[in-house]
Amino acid sequence: MKRVRFAFTIVELIMVIVIFGIIAMIGSDIFVRIYDNYILARTVNTLQTKTELALEQIARRLQYRIKDSTIARKDANLTDYLFLADADENYHILEWIGYADEALKGKWNGAINAPGWSGFIDLDANTTDRNGISSPGSRFDFANEIVKTLSGATVSLDGTGDHVALVMDGHVGDYNVSSYGWHPHVDNDYALRVSCPGGDCTTDPTRLGFVNTGKKEIYEHYKLAWSAYALVPQCPTGVDDDCNLTLYYDYQPWEGESFEQDGSGSLLVEHVSTFKFTQMGDSVRLKLCVGEHIYDKNISYCKEKVVF
Template sequence: MKKAFTLIELIVVLVITGIISVLSTDIILNIYRGYLQSRAINTLEAQTEIALEQIAKRLMFRIKGSTIGRKSDGNFISTSDAGLNQDYIILEWIAYSYESFQDSGWSGFVDTEHTNTIPPTTTGGGGGKIETPYSKLDNANDTISDLTNKQATLSNGKVGIYFRGTGSNVINTSFGYDKVNANSIGTVNTTTGSTTNLTIPKYKETEISEYYYLLHTAYAIAPGKPSADGDSDLILHYNYRPWLLGADNQYNGKNSNSAIIATNVTRFNFKEIGNMIVLKLCIRDAGRSLRDGEEETTVCKTKAIY
């Protein structure tokens, strides 16, 4: 004789099945939330690393001593200054034209004994010349022209020159950050018919050295307008030349270009230790991976650039 389930047994089975279903649902939801959290962290880590790498690749080719921190009101100090703090939210520097250097446009050396090398003899007068052997300045001109949308060329007097080892004073006098003085940077033109000789029409100093850099742009990393949540975009400014002086040649001038390199940035700090620049960048998820009301995810990374 077959024995059937009693009603009580069926109820118990249904209750147990319901409990198992609820627990399974909670487990699945927790697993899914964990997946979303991990995805958010992985995405933010990748975004933060990419943004820092973009900045680092440009900072690697900075003119040592040209790096400053700037406040939103325009005041600035050297990143090596002990007074640098979180009020200085804009990082700015001048880089040498490594693209045109890698394209074999200029050698970086001056033949000081060559008859074509004539150092400026009057302070502020310019008028000097340098012979730079093994250079192909026509190549350099093409590269710089392309990189600056033809704003700067070796024929229009907007490309800068910096002689290594001649000394500089970043505050006010060296690079044009104050819109008035750029004593450490001259401007150059190619000598007609030559690919190895440069004239120096403007230079406030008379001292040159055997090593030089050509310059076609400065860079600035600045926060955009803060959102209601307190974060902001992080913006790269480029294609401007402070050594040409004036407000139009600053990072926020009308002729400069800009690009967003990170969004939802909650923190961007920098400091200089010796000749090393240390950056810290924090980016939040801002609801891109998690739902409203769930715990916010923020990732911070630090990078050192020598």
């Protein structure tokens, strides 16, 4: 009996190889696309996280700003600044004086959490005059401890460092933003330097004395401040869409200091392509875009936030 053998012909083998090659090519292209999409999605997610974290850190500082002190500076000329509401998009540095929120919260005195400063001045007290103020409910000894801790003992109410500033609420008529001490004018009529009488904050923790005596406008409400803050995009020469955004702090304009010479800096986020801000009433609107270069693509993520 004749045995029949079944086998592939050369043509059939070639066709099978060609088909397998096509399938392999399509499959590898699919895998490459899946991997590329994964990389892009991961990059976008990372940029989103970086942008949101940076804006959150900015907002936490900015919400404790003394609103009338907020200014905008130009990059090329740090002596050129305007009150934020008057600045346009050519101003890229945001700067403000922050009130001492941590000191306001105070410390536990054994019965209650006593504020370091109450924010109120007794205008009828005999000790409220051109030499100092009386602030019922304050514990300036607590405020002094907190400020010294936060500033690394470079600022204090006991005369051992730079002075804390007392800022009155209620400036009217001759309002001038430069009177907060901003460089280069160093006119600190609105940020009055204060200290505890005799450098002792424990004997009468509701009293503060003015470092500079003389005629002053004293209002019922005030805020204490120990630091100014600046948000500064730092870009390579000739580049304006790939910058580092740095937060400067721990400097006192009322002492003639400026962020570029005296402040401490902390990098918030790298590869910033856009940092814009504008004032709307008492609110500040921020826009931040962070980018990254992946393969031959520039990926960017933008987010806006309003700080009241």
